[in-house]
Amino acid sequence: MKGGFGARDIFDLCGALQKHVKDSPQNVLVAFTFLGTLARLALGGNYGASVARAFRIVATKHFPSILDVSAKDIDRIVGESSVV
């Protein structure tokens, strides 16, 4: 692994999360939503935005409504589940 944190790492996380969709779907939904933000913030620029878009396309396969999730929705989802 050369370089730093990149798209590969984000999709690695995505792959690790996919195994937990059935166990804790709410937490995975929140984490998926976060990974898009993570790509945009950690990678930055047009590249970060394009990675975030690509990631959301993958995430919508598991959660079709992920595009509509906002920060308030996250609070509601977290309230329904037991996070940490």
Added chain:
Amino acid sequence: MLPTPIGLRWHPDLLRRSAVLAFVCFYLKKTFSYAVYDHWLAAEAGVCFFQSHPTSTMHPTTAKITRNTIILLSEQYPPTRCNNVGGLLICTTGLLGPGGVATGSAASRSGSRRRRSCFWSKPPTSGLNLGMVVASGRFSRVLDRVGSIVRLKSVSSLWRRTEFSRWSACCIANVCSARSLMEGGAPCSLIGRGMFIVVPRFFGGEEKNTRNIMRLMAALNVLAFRIAPRVVPGSEDAHMVRRGMEALLSILKPDITEPGLPPDPRQWTSHVLEKWMGVNIRPWRWLGKYGLP
């Protein structure tokens, strides 16, 4: 032809070539430094978490930190690049006093001061602005301060006398900003307040767990070192990041069982230190793939 003091003569074309060569060397050095820095952060760093009190698990009487250890205190420094990699890096924010409260006032400022202003409103001057400091086998000049408790004011002078000030500045500043980011009010047992620790990964164990540890720690380090300085505390992004990291930890952390991170994250510090002292791996050996020695 230009005469030189030692009698040689420089051809103008030779001068141009020398200038180009110097520029290339400078660029390569800069690129290499950044590459090592990012590589270390993303792949080599192993554990990154926060503790509730700077001295709860790192008190000098209970945890002896010896060689290859760097313990840093928070200070008001802007992030900068690092030239030093390796060694156990421990940052105590020491933000318990009223003078040391990170306000996260980035939104109120702009331009070049933004990055800095989200770390501290002012240098900490009162309260429990104490922490353990400084030991490293690579920086022998500070070995006499191993395990000692110093006030933050004295840390800056300590840094000026040592070689690792760049690295420490980078980490500390981002740690402070990460803390201010995470202080949004979300109750979380793992991402709390106080101490931030990054240690190179030296865990063994199964491949699955190793990769999960690395993924999780890479994300945590990115949170501290890249996202936190870029996000305005209290914003929607900060909220999303906080909730997302909590969810990520709750999902992936149960997988991290082998080779035995304690179930209680607050015991990770002492556990890691015990491992560290027992394993005795040279830090520069970690620069292999994923930090495997």
